Amino acid sequence: MxxxxxxxxxxxxxxxxxxxxxxxDPSVVAALYVQHGEELRRFLLGIxxxxxxxxxxxxxTFAKMVERGHETQxxxxxAWLFRVAYHEAMAYRRREGVGDKVLRRFAWHTSGVAxxxxxxxxxxxxxxxxxxxLEELPPExxxxxxxxxxxxxxxxxxxxxxxxxIGTALGRMRSALQKLKAKLTDSSKPDEKSSSQ
Amino acid sequence: MTTDKYDxxxxxxxxxxxELENTDHExxxxxxxxxxxxxxxxxxxxxxxxTVSAVETQxxxxxxxxxxxxxxxxxxxxxxxxxxxxxxxxALLWSGVVGPAWQAASRSFHAFSQQNLASAWTETxxxxxxxxxxxxxxxxTSADSDDDIPSTATxxxxxxxxxxxxxxxxxxxxxxxxxxxxxxxxxxSPPSPPGRGPG
Numbered sequence: 395m396x397x398x399x400x401x402x403x404x405x406x407x408x409x410x411x412x413x414x415x416x417x418x419d420p421s422v423v424a425a426l427y428v429q430h431g432e433e434l435r436r437f438l439l440g441i442x443x444x445x446x447x448x449x450x451x452x453x454x455t456f457a458k459m460v461e462r463g464h465e466t467q468x469x470x471x472x473a474w475l476f477r478v479a480y481h482e483a484m485a486y487r488r489r490e491g492v493g494d495k496v497l498r499r500f501a502w503h504t505s506g507v508a509x510x511x512x513x514x515x516x517x518x519x520x521x522x523x524x525x526x527x528l529e530e531l532p533p534e535x536x537x538x539x540x541x542x543x544x545x546x547x548x549x550x551x552x553x554x555x556x557x558x559x560i561g562t563a564l565g566r567m568r569s570a571l572q573k574l575k576a577k578l579t580d581s582s583k584p585d586e587k588s589s590s591q
Numbered sequence: 592m593t594t595d596k597y598d599x600x601x602x603x604x605x606x607x608x609x610e611l612e613n614t615d616h617e618x619x620x621x622x623x624x625x626x627x628x629x630x631x632x633x634x635x636x637x638x639x640x641x642t643v644s645a646v647e648t649q650x651x652x653x654x655x656x657x658x659x660x661x662x663x664x665x666x667x668x669x670x671x672x673x674x675x676x677x678x679x680x681x682a683l684l685w686s687g688v689v690g691p692a693w694q695a696a697s698r699s700f701h702a703f704s705q706q707n708l709a710s711a712w713t714e715t716x717x718x719x720x721x722x723x724x725x726x727x728x729x730x731x732t733s734a735d736s737d738d739d740i741p742s743t744a745t746x747x748x749x750x751x752x753x754x755x756x757x758x759x760x761x762x763x764x765x766x767x768x769x770x771x772x773x774x775x776x777x778x779x780s781p782p783s784p785p786g787r788g789p790g
Contacts, residue, residue: 437623440634473624480623480633487641524646542608543640544647549610568601574639575600 418463426463427456430472434479441483451486455479527577535570538563603632607640 434455438448455478459471466474528536541552549567553560605611606619622629722728 437630437634440631441637443638470621473621476623476630477620484637524642528643528646539643540647543643567604571600571604571639574643575635 417460420460423456423460423463426459426471426475430475431456434475437476438479438483441480442486447483447486451479451482454482454486458482523577524574527574530577531570531573535566535573538566539570539574542567599628599632600635603629604636604640607633607636 431452435448435452438451439445442448442451455475458478459475463471463474528539531539537556538552541547541555542549547555549560549563553563556563602611602615602619606616611619619629623633719728
């Protein structure tokens with residue numbers, strides 16, 4: 395039976411290799427890679443929008459599986475891989491300043507082609523569409539969006555600072571996200587059309 | 592778990608934001624392994640958060656320099672005002688419009704110094720005269736220098752001839768009533784006029 399926190403590896407830190415613990419059989423890890431590697435790669439690509447970073451994070455994910463896979467149950471290994479991959483990706487984003495490239499990635503997403511020649515134009519359009527979408531939000535919704543996403547405050551803190559029930563803060567955020575996504579989807583439609591031609 | 596698209600997006604956002612309860616958190620992670628739509632929703636949530644964050648950061652970058660320039664202008668105007676005031680003050684002091692009290696004080700201090708100097712000089716002359724009358728004043732005769740200084744010449748005469756201009760000026764500027772207040776001149780005989788020794 396795995397340890398209680400066996401499925402909760404210490405993320406973003408190199409796993410301490412204990413010589414008393416036998417690492418997972420490399421053939422098992424290889425089989426996991428064959429089974430789930432491509433799914434994981436697509437998942438990571440969707441988050442990172444960068445092929446090289448995706449490869450790096452995928453490698454780091456399976457390296458952790460080699461080191462700590464013995465702590466996992468066979469039935470939960472796939473979920474473990476996705477969880478570790480997600481957290482590794484987020485850690486990479488923070489470490490490598492991937493957030494600065496977000497606009498480029500957004501352009502990549504809408505055009506479907508990384509590094510296309512019209513990337514700067516698409517990037518500006520994406521920035522503008524996001525900015526416009528934010529401007530069109532009601533002030534109280536925009537305030538919650540800003541506090542949650544930019545200032546990274548929890549909804550509990552936001553509710554306390556704004557002196558509103560936490561349900562109200564959650565409702566504002568949810569409404570704002572729906573509107574933003576609708577706007578961004580609309581703005582990406584012409585690009586999808588043009589890219590499909 | 593059947594959720595519509597908006598619920599899934601909200602769930603994915605809550606997961607990305609770390610706002611899910613433990614049970615929901617684990618359920619969503621398990622779903623990630625099986626449900627492609629959940630992965631896509633999570634990718635969208637992350638993308639949206641990053642984009643909004645980048646736009647807000649950009650907006651702050653635009654706003655911050657403007658605030659800085661406003662502060663800079665305030666600072667510049669303050670320094671310009673201080674410099675201007677200092678220049679005006681210097682100009683007024685230089686022209687004498689401001690500070691007559693200071694100038695008057697300076698003048699009275701100068702006069703007082705001259706008065707004291709004249710009094711001291713007069714007292715010295717009186718003492719020298721007394722010594723000479725008593726016959727203790729040495730004569731300045733020299734065997735080799737008869738041509739330069741007359742044999743009857745005294746130190747006082749030489750001193751008078753060589754009296755510095757400041758001394759003469761001091762005596763001439765001595766007020767008429769200064770001898771009455773000056774203990775050095777409070778004697779039976781009034782002080783000799785300047786330039787004339789008692790001998």
